[in-house]
Amino acid sequence: MDAFFASVEQRDNPQLKGKPVAVGGNSNRGVIAAASYEARKFGIHSAMPTAKARQLCPNLLMMPPNREAYVEASKIIRHIFLKYTDMVEPLSIDEAFLDVSFNMSENRSATLLAQKIKDEIFESTHLTASAGISYNKFLAKIASDINKPNGIFTIPPEKAIAFLEELEIDKFYGIGKVSAQKFHNLGIHKGIDLKKQRKENLTAWFGKTGAYYYNIVRGIDNRQVSPHRERKSISNEQTFGTDLIQTREIEKKLQALGMKLWNEVTSKQIEAKTITLKIKFNNFEITTRSHTLDTFINDRAIFLNEALKLIRNEYPLRLPVRLLGISLSNFKQEICEPKQMNITF
8 A cells, every 4th residue: 555554544634635734643743654755855764863853844744644544445445445455464464465366357467457456455445555566476576666656567477587587685575774784885786786696695694594695686486376374573662651661551551552462362362382571672773582381372461471571581671661562473374275276377
């Protein structure tokens, strides 16, 4: 989806259309969750501190998150996906991989299917989406960003290698700012530069990820679209208006976060073995600590007790606490294998 949260706000509040809009925390300690394309022209982006965003755009219109509206729109969009194929792997509330070689319309053109899906999303939600089409996840993801907003782009197999060779290294999906700078320092600026590197060198420079880089620049990505993929984690965290110092207050806040998370887990009938604690200090340094139990956690008291053990093992805390988070992971997995058909681009 295109600037999903901000677009929902502009749709539901006509006075916001055409104006720089951001969704997120409105306090000086808040962060931007999403920015409209009008706001992005000022350099505003998600995860940016609200204070900095206001400096870049004094006329920025800040909207508090309206999760109910976003979830409602997401459900409609997901329902549209499932009308065309069961092979839908959600990436987030507003993005998913679809394998349309498993599709219900018997349409063998992936590009035409993507256009039909885009059209139906707009008719049903009055929101625009952008689609990327190719023969694997990596290329489809890159393609989806090329003609945003409200765009569509196809990378057919016979053009993939030439496309990747000319692609700026910063545009490779999975390469962030830190890795991109490391590539630049190594004299690697485009895909063709990356393709010249030996796998052994890439592994030495980037560890196991080096092999991934070696493959993707050659158009190799064998990951399947998994409609019932294992959920990696479910979490709850909070940034506090005032830094926490007292251990009693820290534990009280952690228990409240844990209770909220436990309620969500039990409502979804999710079982997990691993608990992870996240602490962000007032200097923005982040520490995480995890513990994996031998069995799946099915008791709230055990869960909260284990969470408290993780924080208590960190005492005395060296700095005031800006954010606390708690998550559960290591879930059970379910797999489904539908029938596949040939597809064209």
